[in-house]
Amino acid sequence: MGPRTAAPGTARTAVRSRARWGGLGGVVLLIVALAPCRASAGDVTIRSRTYGEGYVVLVPGSEGRLLRRRRLAQILSLGVFDLLPPDPAADPARRGRLGFRATVRIRHDFGDFQRRAAGRAATLVRAEDGRAVDLLGAALEGRRLFGALDLRIGRQIDQYGLDFFAFDGGFVRVRTPVPVAFEALGGLAVRATDLLGYPEMSVDGVPPTEVSTGPRFVAGGGVLVDGPSWIFGRVGYRQVFERSAPAAPGEPPRRRVAEEILSAQVRLRLAKGIVSPYGAVRYDVAGARVSDLSLGTDLAFGGGRHLLRVQYLRTHPVFDLDSVFNVFFTTPFSDVRLGYQVNLGRTALHARWQVRRMLADRTASGAEPPARALGGTGVQAGVSHRRRRFALRADAFARGGPEGRLGGASVEARTFVFHQRLALDTRAYYTYVDGVGSTAGGGHLWAVQIGTDTRLYSGIHLHLLVEEAGSPTMRSSFRVFGALSLDWQIRGGTR
Amino acid sequence: MSRWRWLQAAVLSGAAALGLAAGTTRAGPRRGPAAEHRPEVQRAEGRSDRTDGHVPATLGGAYGPRAAGSPVYPRQTIPLRMNHDRHVFELGLPCVRCHTAAPQSRTATDDLFPASATCDGCHGSDHRSATGPSGGPPCRTCHVGAGARSIQRVVRAPPALLHFDHRAHLARGATCDTCHGTMRGVRLATVLQLPREASCLTCHDGMTAPSTCDTCHPTRADGRLVVRARDDRRLPALVPRARSPWGMAHDLSFVRDHAAIAKAKPAACRTCHDDDFCRDCHAGVVRPMRIHAPSYLTGHATDAAAKVQDCASCHASQTFCLGCHERVGFGDRATGPFGVGGRGRVHPASGWTGPPGAPGTHAFEAQRNLAACASCHSADTCLACHATSGAANPGLDANPHGPGFAGSSRCVALESRSRRTCLRCHAPGDPALACGPSVP
Structure with a gap:
């Protein structure tokens, strides 16, 4: 189907009418089929x-x-x-x-x-x-149907692109007697401009006001190894595309791709859980480069008392292919993170170090980059202590780089009173920004929060919070926040 | 509305209709074990499992107080004197001599403590007497804290929050020692003698026996694990710790570092969390308090310059960032407080349009953090200069591609998939549109 302008008015009306009645008829058939x-x-x-x-x-x-x-x-x-x-x-x-x-x-x-x-x-x-x-x-979800079939139909999220991607359609996974399964998905991408759509989990790069209005299709699939307790792996593919349309006056109609990615993931559990390496990579086929890479491992030793985590992350910004941002020469971000935690009963101590590089990557042709790399380093430490009715957590951090320097600390505490029905929360934050990268100017930022979490009934909680914050540009700001949450599970029928 | 929009609506309606139709048509009797997880939960909390107290991920208080016990084995009080070592090894009694119900037990809710009458057979006591055993040993022989003729403390042993079928395990050749370990040197058996995850995984390796979490851990109706027996935030929750499967230990920095872990196996997160939990932060309407301090709005620009990859996991630059920046006056304005000469200008007053390679120029900054540019500007800003002079909206022929772009596979890939993007800067007949290895 071409874009809206391709169909004359009468024909388009007829097509709409047929599609509308076809869709409604399908829904009615489904209801009738399921009624008995x-x-x-x-x-x-x-x-x-x-x-x-x-x-x-x-x-x-x-x-x-x-x-x-x-x-x-x-x-x-x-x-x-x-x-x-x-x-x-x-x-x-x-x-x-x-x-x-x-x-x-x-x-x-x-x-x-x-x-x-x-x-x-x-x-x-x-x-x-x-x-x-x-x-x-809004999805109908089946798991282990007929012993081998998982499916979802409706609005759902796909995460195998190493992102959150919302679409309306179907997903199916077929398990085999061996620990290998096959997956496929297809449907229409959800966009901010759609009826009941939302923007957060769509491909970024084009403002909603400038995005093309035609339908966007998504298709993909994958093969995964899942079953043994020591390995998980998956290789997948996803493409988001629009149907053919002329790119410019005089140009032949072409099918346009908005996103095309290959992804691979693996997780291992080795030495009875002492070593747990993991990794994921996304190759942007349309951009011909690796756009996301993360590697890491957890090392748990001392009977699980000590945890060491090492991660390497590399990200190359990718946008909707309709955006010219994609054709600009850009360099990737790279992070190395090292964290260590020791659990001493009720107390846990944590330290974390992070170094970030804005890599001067080779150009598309392999030529040397025009400029050197930049980087930054950060450290963080935290401690938590938990007792039967009281918990305390304190953190401190410092970070420096081309964007400026930051340092700060936070303390938070929670205690329960009135038969565990009322939680009292207190939090205090302080941050120093040197102002190099801040449009609001550098200086001292502070904030204090006082809040409550009241259990009104089983599963019903009322959160109230007031906070006061200050910064060089805003002497003080006051915020009141309330959240009423209900989480119930009701068992019906005669069970 | 196009036919595809109708198809989209039909898919959603169909999914809803399937659910509603199946859920509201004649309900059959439900006497089977369909809700197999219920008994454990009900027994653990003493009433129906209305909720286990999930809270929005955006709210603080994740590190709250923690009561004693474990999320699987609730705290026990066993005021008894009992020497397993002596019973098993000195007297040679088999386990089933006292734990008579164990071989036929199907669920973890079964009470497998020896009945008092079982003790009477050997100890000569008579627990049936309302006034206490007469003629036998004094109560304090076995009961801790017992008076001469009264017992003030009773056994409190809530059932484990687990699926466990003793009969099935015994039928497959397991013995008591396989899961509970040897009783050599053990006096009173406590939760220390209950099976640990590591020993379960010896057989539950995915090949010999299933290794999925819900094999042993009870689940909610939607398939997610029950993380707490009931809605009491002090109760220890079923949270992955060190040596947990797949390296998902929720340490103090897990919120910051979970991306790489989740990317490697998204389904592992869904074991306990549903999509709503992810959306609370990643598509939320409320500032997540574990991530952003109250004063974050003032200092967020520094973070955006340094950690744009983290920002992008929740914020779309062309909607969230641009939408807010436009409202408060950032963007393409040449005038105003953020324009050239304005007191709140973002870019330096001079040198911003300088050549690539020099810090402080827009090319240098954009190459390293293009997403930061996109948080205030749309593509039109770039086209004003970077479009060719022959384009429909002519620019200044400033080439943004970098050296060797035309001969690269990247150029071929982009052009073949979205030529429309090329034509925003190039005229249709522009020789510069040619891509491939043969192009210099």
């Missing part, structure tokens, strides 16, 4: 999060102009599980499961942050925040 089933929704989960917050933001560079934020967000998740009839003969750990879960987010900004957007900003704000309802997920 002896299905039994025995488990229903309800999760609700209501967030409300109000605070002020000082407009950087302005003469003390404040933007007031008053936001309300509601996230509602409903799930229906154990849809398959019970099978007393089945191994409980290996029986098939079928369930459905949907998560909807409703949000609104009552403050003047949004209203004062003008010009291009207003267009962008409307595209991003104008729609108040986001469908974050």
Whole structure:
């Protein structure tokens, strides 16, 4: 199918009508087909999060102009599980499961942050925040169906691209008698401009106001090794594309790719869990380079009392292929991280070191880079102590690099009172920024939080929090935050 | 709305209809073990398992107080005197002599403590008497803290939060020692004599026996593990520690370092967390308090310059960053507080448009952190100079590709997949559009 302009008006109307009735007919058929089933929704989960917050933001560079934020967000998740009839003969750990879960987010900004957007900003704000309802997920999920089949149908997230990618469609995994499985996925990518879409988990690089409006398809698959307790591995492929359209007047129509990646992952568990190496790599086929690489290992020794973690991460920014950002010469980020923790009963001590390099990579043709590499180093230390009713954690960090220097510390404590129904939280933060990389200027940043977590009923919690923060550009700012969370699981039927 | 949008809507509606239809049609009797995880949970908390107290990931308080016990074996109180070594090795009694119900036990909720009547047979006591044993040994022979004729402390041993089928294990050739270890030198048996994960994994290696977590650990209805017996934040949670499978130990820096671990096996995270948990932070509407301090807004630019790879895991530059920056006045404005000469300008007053290779120029900075540029600018900003003079929107012919781009496989790959992007800077007939090894 071509873009919208390719079809004359009458034909397009007919196509829309056929597709609409076809879709509705399919839904009706599904309902009719399932109606006589002896299905039994025995488990229903309800999760609700209501967030409300109000605070002020000082407009950087302005003469003390404040933007007031008053936001309300509601996230509602409903799930229906154990849809398959019970099978007393089945191994409980290996029986098939079928369930459905949907998560909807409703949000609104009552403050003047949004209203004062003008010009291009207003267009962008409307595209991003104008729609108040986001469908974050809605999928029918089956596991171990017929002993060998996993599937998801609906809005879901794919993470095998070493990212979060939301799409509407299907995913299927077929297990084999040996510990090897095959996967395939397909559907339509979710974008900010879609009906009930949301922007966070789509390919980045083009503002919602400039993105092409045609449908974006996603297709992919993979092979994985999963079963033995010492190895997991997977090789996968994913492509996001649009159907053929002329790139410019006079150009022949072409199918356009928005993203094309190959990924590989492996995790091992060696020496009875003492050594656990892992790695993942993503090769950007469309960009002809490795865009994400992470390697690491955990070393647990002393009976698990000591934990040493080493990681190497390398990231090359990748954007939607519709963006010209992709054709710019860029260099990758590289991180080496080393962490060590020792657990002394109720107390844990932790130290972490990190060195970052903005590598001067070779150019596309292998030529020497035009400029040298830059880097930065950071250290961090933390301690936590936990008792029956009281917990304390303290952290300190320092970091330096081309972007400037930072140093800071934080302390947080929590204690339970009133028969474990009320938790009292206190947190204090301090950060020093030297201002080289900060548009708001350097100086001392501080913040204090006092909060409560009240268990109103089993599974129902009310979080209240007030905070006061200060910085050189904002003498003080006050924030009030509340969250009401409900997490229930209800068992229905006669079980 | 195009037909594909209708298809998209139909897929979502279909998934919902499948769930609703299956969930609301005639419910059959549910007497089977379909909710096999229920008894363990119910017994552990003494009532129905309404919740295990999940909290939004964005909120603080992850490092709260911790009560005694383990997430699998709740704290026990066993005020008894009992010498297993003597019973087993000196007297030669088999385990089933006292633990009579063990061979037929199917779940971890079964009470496998010896019944008091079992003791009576050898010890000469009579626990059936309401006034206490008469004529036998005094209560304190076995009961710690017992008076002459009264017992003030009772055994409290909540069942383990586990699936465990004694009968199946014995049928497969396991013995008591296989899981519980030898009783040599053991007086009172405690949680130390209960199976440990390492010993379970000896057989549960994925080949001899299943190694998935839900083989042994009870799950919620949606398949995720039950991490706590009930909604009490003090109870120890089932959190991976050192030597846990797949190196997922949740240490104090796990929030900062979990990306590489999760990328290597995303499904491992789903063992305990659902997609909503990830979205709480990665697509959240509330600032995650474990990541950003309250004053973070003021100093975030320094972090963005240094750790853009971390920022990108939650924030899309062309929506989240650009949307906010546009609202507060950053972006392509030449005038205003952030424009050239403004007091809040981001870029240096001079030298910003200098040649590549020199720090302090826009080319140098963009090569190292293009995502930071994209957080304020869209592609149009770049095209003003980097487009060719023959393009539909002419620029200044400033080549951004870097040396050797035209002859590289990268040029071929990009051009073959998204020629439209090339044509934003080049006219359709531009000879510079040619790619490949033969192109100089």
